[in-house]
Amino acid sequence: MILSLLALGFAGAAAAYLDPGAGGPVGWERRTPDPEIAWRRSIAVGQPGAGLLVRGVRFPAEGEHFFTWDPVLHRTPNRSSRRWGTDRLVRFVLRVVEDFAAANLGAPRVGIGDLSRQRGGPFGPVHFTHQNGLDADVYYPRRDRVERPPTKVSQIDRRLAQDLLDRFVAAGAELVYVGPSTGFTGPRGVVQVVWNHDNHLHVRIRQHLDSRD
Numbered sequence: 001m002i003l004s005l006l007a008l009g010f011a012g013a014a015a016a017y018l019d020p021g022a023g024g025p026v027g028w029e030r031r032t033p034d035p036e037i038a039w040r041r042s043i044a045v046g047q048p049g050a051g052l053l054v055r056g057v058r059f060p061a062e063g064e065h066f067f068t069w070d071p072v073l074h075r076t077p078n079r080s081s082r083r084w085g086t087d088r089l090v091r092f093v094l095r096v097v098e099d100f101a102a103a104n105l106g107a108p109r110v111g112i113g114d115l116s117r118q119r120g121g122p123f124g125p126v127h128f129t130h131q132n133g134l135d136a137d138v139y140y141p142r143r144d145r146v147e148r149p150p151t152k153v154s155q156i157d158r159r160l161a162q163d164l165l166d167r168f169v170a171a172g173a174e175l176v177y178v179g180p181s182t183g184f185t186g187p188r189g190v191v192q193v194v195w196n197h198d199n200h201l202h203v204r205i206r207q208h209l210d211s212r213d
Contacts, residue, residue, distance in 0.1 A: 036060075042086035044132040044207055045120065051132030053120030056084040059093070059112065059136075065101035066094075066110045067147050069139060072126060076147065078113065082123075085115040086133040092205050093136050096167050103167075107160055108145040113137030113200060129204075134174075138164070138201045140182070149199045153181045165191065168203050177202035 043054035061068055061077035068078035085093075097110050116133045117123060123130045130137075139149045140161040150156050162184055168176055169186050176191050178184040179198030185191065194202070 044086050044134050046132055048129040048131055048135050051120055053116050053133035056118055056133055057087045057090045059083040059090050059115055066097045066112050068112045071113055082114045084118045089205055096171050100164050100167050108141050111139030135204050173203050174206045175204045
């Protein structure tokens with residue numbers, strides 16, 4: 001059955017919902033992190049624009065170095081139904097976030113947006129991709145350290161954001177979308193400028209295992 005589903009996959013358009021950052025400001029208090037992750041071997045079926053997720057892993061609601069943001073309800077944490085990915089994607093994002101925090105002592109927590117639905121598939125009007133557990137939205141760190149997406153490019157901490165981008169690339173991301181107004185750079189073919197990404201990175205990992213997994 002999985003093989004037949006793979007044959008139906010096709011690449012979707014690269015687009016994502018631009019969160020206007022509405023809603024009240026998020027406080028600085030630290031809630032109890034959700035350390036429990038039910039690890040299991042996942043399968044990404046099809047393509048990010050037309051696929052499914054088998055045995056997905058739920059990304060934690062928050063941790064010492066990250067928070068999650070709901071781009072539809074404009075609040076933290078993101079709903080559980082929007083935080084599923086392959087086990088490789090969840091490990092990948094957590095590893096990069098930990099490395100980023102270790103290299104940038106005192107940096108604000110990294111904001112993580114949508115991954116995929118629990119079983120993948122269409123994500124509704126906010127995403128054309130994010131369907132098979134290989135995509136994650138990561139918000140640029142803000143200069144004022146407020147834990148919510150930036151609403152304009154001038155709010156972005158450019159040094160930290162570029163460092164975060166570089167770390168995703170160095171860790172082996174297949175591609176990273178950045179917004180046309182950000183000016184962020186990276187290897188051609190991996191870092192791509194796409195509209196509607198002026199407040200977040202869109203990170204995608206490869207389908208297949210490599211030596212870093």
